Amino acid sequence: MNNLFRNIFELGLRLAIRDFSSLYRLSFLGFFWGIATPLVTSLSFILLQRSNIIIIPEIPISYPAYVISGTLMWQLFVDSLNSPMNQIQVNKSVLTKIKFPWLSLILSGFFNVMINFFLKFIPIIFIILVLEGSYNIDIFVVIFPILGISLFGFLIGIYVLPIITLFEDLKRVVNLLTGPLIFLTPALYPIPESGVLNLLVKNNPITPFILSARSFLFNLGDNQSIESFLFIFFISIILFIPGCILYNLAMPILIERMEN
C-alpha cells in the first residue's frame, strides 16, 4: 500500500513538472498569462465601480483589494473544478495505452493548480498588502481556505468527471454554469442585504472559503465564515475518499469509450 501511494505521489509530481515545464516554454511573456485572467476581471470591475456603474456598499477594505482577492479565490475554484477533466483530456493517449495509477493524474492536476495559483497569488497579494498597510501573523493561515476551496473544486470535479466524460452535453452545461456562478459568490461584491441573491450567495458553499481567505489576509475577524469554511472543508475531506474510489471504478469504463 505504501508503495502504491509513493508511486502515485512520484508520478503525480513528475507529470506536474512535465506540464509546468512545457506550459510557458513556447511563450515569451511566460507566466504573465497566468495572472492576466484574474487581473483583467478585477480591473474591469474596479473600473465599473470607479465609474459608479456598480455601487458597492461599505466594505472594510478597499474595493481593489476586495475584488482581486475574491477573483483569485474564485479562479482557484474554477481551475480546481476543471482540473480532473483537463487531466483526462490531456493524457487521453497515455490512458488508452498503459495502465498506471490513475489517481496520479488528479494529484498532478492539484500540483499544477497550486503552482499556478501561488505564482500569481504571492506577488499580487504582496502588492495589495503593502498598499493596504495590512500586516498580521494570521496571513499565513490563509493557506487553509486556499487548500479548502481547491479541494472542494476537485471534489466536485471528480464526482462529475465520469458523467461529463461520457456525455459531452453535460460538460457544456458545467462550462456554461461556471461563468455566471461567480455572481453567486462574494468574489466581486459583498453579500446583498436581502432578496433572492442574499439567499443564494449566503448558502453557496464557496462563500465561506472566499470570506475566510479575506478575513485571514486582511485581519477582518469574520469568525462565522471561518467556522462554516472549516465545516465544509472537513466534509470535503471525508467525501474525497469515496470520490477517489468512484474515479478508480469509472476509469476503465471511460478509457474503453475514449478509444471509440
Add this chain to the structure above:
Amino acid sequence: MTQSSLIVKDLSKKYSRNLRRSLLYGGLDLGKKIIPFSNQKLRLRKTEFWAIKDISFDLKKGETLGIVGHNGAGKTTLLKLISGLLYPTKGQIEINGKLNALISLGIGFNPILTGRENIFVSGAIMGYPSEMIKNKFDEIVAFSELEDFIDSPIKTYSSGMMARLGFSIAVSIEPQILLIDEILAVGDLNFSIKCYRRINEFRSNGGSIILVSHSPYAIRANCDRVLWIENGMKKNIGKTKEICDEYETFSAKKDDVSLSKSYLDKEYINDIKLIYNNKIESGNSFNLKIIIDSQKKLKDSIITVSFFNLTGQNVIANNSNESEVKPVLNKGINSVNLFYDNLILNRGSYYINVTISGDHINTQYAAMVNINKLEISSKTDKYGAGLVRLKPSWNKE
C-alpha cells in the same frame, strides 16, 4: 510442473458498435459498479458484440507466445485486458510477476520537452521509480543511440528516433512478463536487430513474452507457441509451426476473394491471363504463361513479373528488359513464357503481379495481380527464416 506466468480463463469482452449507445451503456455499467450486489448481465444488449469470447490459455515461465489473427480479430483488445487497461466482461486473469505492456512506444512524451526530460516522464508512467531511471539513464541513451540529441526537444526528432527512444525506455528495466504489440519494427534495420537481441536476452533470462505481430517471420522466429484468434474467439493454440502453417493457409483462402486487382488501358491491352501450377515445392522449376490480348501492335514493350508475400513485400521481381528480351506484342492474342529453373521463394503464399509497359517503365499499359495465389510448400520440417531459400554448398576446410 512448469509454473505459469499468466493464466487466462474464459476471458470475454463485449463492445457496442454504436457510439451513443456505448456511452449510455458506460453510464449504466458504472451505475452497476457503484450499487452493491448488482451483477453485470452477460447477455448482449442492442448493438453489442463480443470482441473477445471465452479465451483461455496460459503462458509458462520463459515462454514466448505469439498471437496471430486478422485485423479486428481482437488481439490488441486481449493485450489490453491482460495489461489491466480494460475490465473483462467475464473471465479471470492471473498474473504471477511484474508485467509490462509495450502496446505503444513513447508513452507520455511531450514534444516540447527534451529527450532527457521525456525519459523521466515516460519511465515514471511505466512505473519505474526516479532513482531507478537515474541509474539506468546512460544505458537508455546508449541503447537508443541518441547521445547527440538527448538535450534537444523531441519534436525535432524523426519518428524513428522517437520510437528508438521509446523502446529503449520500455526495455531498460526488465519485468517478468512482457506484452509486445507490433512495435519491433522501429527505426532502421540495425536498431530492429538490437531490439530483437534485447528481447532474446530477456527471454533467456527467464522472462515470458506475448508477441502480437502480423509478420509470420517475426512469429516463427521468436515464438514457442502460437494462439490464433479469429472474430474474437480462439481458433487454435499450439506449436508455432503447426499454427502458422494453418493460419497462413487460412489467410491465403480468405484473402482470395478480396484481392483481384487489375488495371487495363484498353487503348493498348484488352486482357491479361496467367496460367501456372499454383502449388509447387520450394526450389522446384516454375513456368508462368502470360496470355496477353493486345489492342494494337506494341513494339519494345517491357513485361515485369513480381512475387509479393502476404505482408506486401516484393520478394522477387524480373522484367524482360533486364534479360535484353523485347517481346513484340501483335494485335490479338500473344503468349509469353517466363521460366524459373528453381524458384527459390520460401514456403508461404504469394501474389503474382504482372505489368506491361512501354519502352519506359513508367508508361504502363496494364497491371494485374493474380487471383489464385501461388502456394509454395516445403517437405522438410526445417523451416529457415527469410524470404528466399538458396541451396548453398557447405565446405569445411
